[in-house]
Amino acid sequence: MMTILLRGCIPLLSKFLNVVRLIGLPNHQRNVRKSRRVLRTVRRFREPGLAGRCLCYLRQVDPLVFEEVVMSALEDAGLLVLRNRSYTGDGGIDGAVWSPRCGWLAVQMKRYRAHICRGHLRDFGDAIQYMNFDGGLFIHTGRSGAGAYEFLRDSGIILLSGDRLITLLSKRKLMRWRMR
Numbered sequence: 001m002m003t004i005l006l007r008g009c010i011p012l013l014s015k016f017l018n019v020v021r022l023i024g025l026p027n028h029q030r031n032v033r034k035s036r037r038v039l040r041t042v043r044r045f046r047e048p049g050l051a052g053r054c055l056c057y058l059r060q061v062d063p064l065v066f067e068e069v070v071m072s073a074l075e076d077a078g079l080l081v082l083r084n085r086s087y088t089g090d091g092g093i094d095g096a097v098w099s100p101r102c103g104w105l106a107v108q109m110k111r112y113r114a115h116i117c118r119g120h121l122r123d124f125g126d127a128i129q130y131m132n133f134d135g136g137l138f139i140h141t142g143r144s145g146a147g148a149y150e151f152l153r154d155s156g157i158i159l160l161s162g163d164r165l166i167t168l169l170s171k172r173k174l175m176r177w178r179m180r
Contacts, residue, residue: 039069054169112140
């Protein structure tokens with residue numbers, strides 16, 4: 001019973017904290033509102049072709065709004081989200097989430113079509129260590145090659161893309177993940 005109550009309170013607490021954190025930042029507030037509209041649109045997509053349609057739509061969204069879409073979806077899935085107060089100079093960290101199973105995770109989002117770059121993963125891993133996070137979520141709309149999976153194996157970075165990303169956005173669920 002307590003777990004269900006806690007699961008329902010975390011998104012409310014997260015939304016309240018971020019409203020307070022973003023006071024005086026009208027561009028951020030506007031992007032968060034836009035992210036909610038994007039999520040409502042994505043959640044109306046249905047099979048067949050859900051994944052392709054969703055990824056195509058997300059690739060057309062403004063990159064800063066895309067960041068907020070993912071943070072809003074993580075919040076809806078029951079994680080405590082801390083949105084960045086700055087879009088530039090963030091050290092490669094687009095936000096942070098707290099998971100009861102994994103602790104504090106840095107979040108980085110990439111909205112592109114091509115394969116993810118191993119250098120982006122390496123830089124993100126360095127930022128996680130430098131800022132003392134317990135791990136990280138690397139979320140992208142592109143393709144993940146074998147080299148990326150090799151790098152991720154012992155990195156403490158969790159990859160959310162493809163079906164995992166679609167499930168998060170459309171069903172408000174996080175598919176199980178493992179770190180290390």
